[in-house]
Amino acid sequence: MKSTGKPEPTVTIDTSGYAVATEEIRSEAKRLLLEKIVDAVVGYQSGRRKGSAVPVIITDPAQAEQLVFSPACVNNLSIYLTKAKKEIRAKGKLAVVAKGCDLRALAGLMGESQFKREEVVIIGVTCAGVHSAGVQPNEPLTSATIAKKCRECSVHIPEGADLIVGKLPLLPDLTPTEKELLEKLDAMTPGERWEYWKEQFTRCIRCLACRQVCPFCYCEQCLCDRGRPQAVDTSPRPSGNMGWHIVRAMHLAGRCSGCAECERVCPMDIPLNLLNRKMAQELKELYQYEAGLTPQEKGPLTSYDEKDDQSFIK
Numbered sequence: 001m002k003s004t005g006k007p008e009p010t011v012t013i014d015t016s017g018y019a020v021a022t023e024e025i026r027s028e029a030k031r032l033l034l035e036k037i038v039d040a041v042v043g044y045q046s047g048r049r050k051g052s053a054v055p056v057i058i059t060d061p062a063q064a065e066q067l068v069f070s071p072a073c074v075n076n077l078s079i080y081l082t083k084a085k086k087e088i089r090a091k092g093k094l095a096v097v098a099k100g101c102d103l104r105a106l107a108g109l110m111g112e113s114q115f116k117r118e119e120v121v122i123i124g125v126t127c128a129g130v131h132s133a134g135v136q137p138n139e140p141l142t143s144a145t146i147a148k149k150c151r152e153c154s155v156h157i158p159e160g161a162d163l164i165v166g167k168l169p170l171l172p173d174l175t176p177t178e179k180e181l182l183e184k185l186d187a188m189t190p191g192e193r194w195e196y197w198k199e200q201f202t203r204c205i206r207c208l209a210c211r212q213v214c215p216f217c218y219c220e221q222c223l224c225d226r227g228r229p230q231a232v233d234t235s236p237r238p239s240g241n242m243g244w245h246i247v248r249a250m251h252l253a254g255r256c257s258g259c260a261e262c263e264r265v266c267p268m269d270i271p272l273n274l275l276n277r278k279m280a281q282e283l284k285e286l287y288q289y290e291a292g293l294t295p296q297e298k299g300p301l302t303s304y305d306e307k308d309d310q311s312f313i314k
């Protein structure tokens with residue numbers, strides 16, 4: 001739907017397929033554990049607040065009844081498969097519940113040798129959308145409560161998973177709000193864009209939640225934590241904040257799968273996924289490269305080709 005400038009009428013999104021997905025996830029998890037195809041299943045269970053969902057790792061077939069799928073299943077569970085999660089990897093072969101956007105992160109992590117395809121069973125779940133940050137978990141999924149990334153999702157059905165559960169409803173045509181904001185930023189002068197980001201980053205309190213939740217921030221020692229020598233000022237002052245965000249953006253360029261988890265967890269409402277998307281757009285234009293489509297060992301910023309554009313070297 002092209003924006004007309006008028007406020008979008010609120011439409012309810014049909015999530016009846018999520019109950020079907022929950023039943024199928026439970027029965028598949030139980031089967032995989034009973035038949036000893038996997039040792040543990042990474043999925044979602046209900047949280048303490050009504051309607052909420054949190055990640056869970058089950059190892060006993062009897063625990064499969066705990067598993068759920070709902071619009072509150074916001075977390076990208078691929079993070080639990082990285083080598084940094086030693087205690088989880090030590091459980092043995094894993095199955096993981098993955099939405100289409102999470103599957104892109106899984107492909108990226110495989111490309112970076114975090115795990116091999118045959119080591120993981122991917123239970124793909126068809127997904128009409130999840131809640132935006134700050135929405136009460138028991139609220140219905142509507143055009144007013146859906147996450148921005150879901151407004152322009154192209155992976156509702158997680159093709160490439162070992163099995164796919166759930167049923168996709170007829171989806172409404174929603175305005176791509178993030179794409180529109182990106183176009184507005186592109187239309188700014190470099191000076192205006194600089195001011196925009198400076199203003200956003202001033203709010204950063206350096207809680208590093210964005211780093212902790214990112215599946216691609218799995219380094220054992222983050223450069224930005226180092227004190228001797230100090231690479232980036234670790235206190236939340238403007239210059240250190242700018243340094244942190246430039247390092248973060250460059251470290252993730254060509255790797256970020258666009259799950260928007262960093263933005264979801266940011267307590268200061270900094271539009272981090274907008275910056276991720278801008279970097280992805282540049283990579284696509286310059287190198288015809290898109291992260292997370294297939295497992296690839298090296299992205300354009302970690303490899304060299306003689307045909308690479310050299311025009312920026314003056």
Ligand code: SF4
Pocket residue numbers: 099100101102127128129130147149150151153154155156
């Ligand atoms: S981006 Fe797509 S797959 Fe991911 S949560 Fe939103 S609708 Fe589901």
Ligand code: SF4
Pocket residue numbers: 203204205206207208209210211262265266267268269270272
């Ligand atoms: S989550 Fe937000 S406030 Fe915390 S470090 Fe990241 S950008 Fe800054």
Ligand code: SF4
Pocket residue numbers: 105210213214215216217252255256257258259260261262263273276
């Ligand atoms: S940078 Fe953000 S959007 Fe990209 S993979 Fe990490 S958490 Fe997801």
